[in-house]
Amino acid sequence: MTGARRILVVDDEPDMAELFRQQFRREIRKGVYEFRFAERGQEALDVLDGETPAVLLSDLNIPGMDGIELLERVKGLRPDLPVIMVTAYGDRGTTERVKGLGAETLVPKPVDFDLLKSTLSELVAAEGRR
Template identity: 35%
Template sequence: MEEKKVLIVDDQNGIRILLMEVFSSEGYKTYQAANGKLALEIVRGESPDLVLLDMKIPGMDGLEILRHIKEVNPDIKVIMMTAYGELDMIKQARDLGALMHFTKPFDIDEMRGAVNMQLRGSSVV
């Protein structure tokens, strides 16, 4: 079975490292990006199966990155991470094709379960 790829896009280093550890240990190939430009290079070069995308990123915001990801490959699954009750942005993200969102600080097991469900079709925790 081919290794599924997960890209973590967040400007906070600690969050990227935490999520990379979690999803590496789940058996996924993980990539990380601190900004939109790098995220889109990885999307084009590696074609990840799923992107965990922070809504608030300096430079290019999460919605813009999401729009570009879907232009490159509409099949890539995207889960948004948000820090506040950005309800209007969350609605826009869903309209653009995001599957769901987690509000920070999120429950890491819930996120692990959601990613596994999206990539493996099971919610085995």
């Protein structure tokens, strides 16, 4: 792999950025991943206007534009961008809805970081094969 893969994380909880930095400290230090954080959907769209991350990871419950609308807009702009949705309220209907809109998966909160790491690894490997 050449260079760190950028992951765009959209979550309005202020401690999430620090939690991701702690949980991925080894991968960040080794240059596997680089994280960019946005607190709102529009902020994420602004980032996507100038950058192409390897994966977008978004909470469903964000202020203003919710995660579902963000997912729809991202898939309209960048249909090939892998998107992982995160929520504390993930029922079967929500999971089916986000997958139907093009998300790779729905990750429940609290986040199982081992599962998230393996999911990211699979998505980045698949990106490398495209």
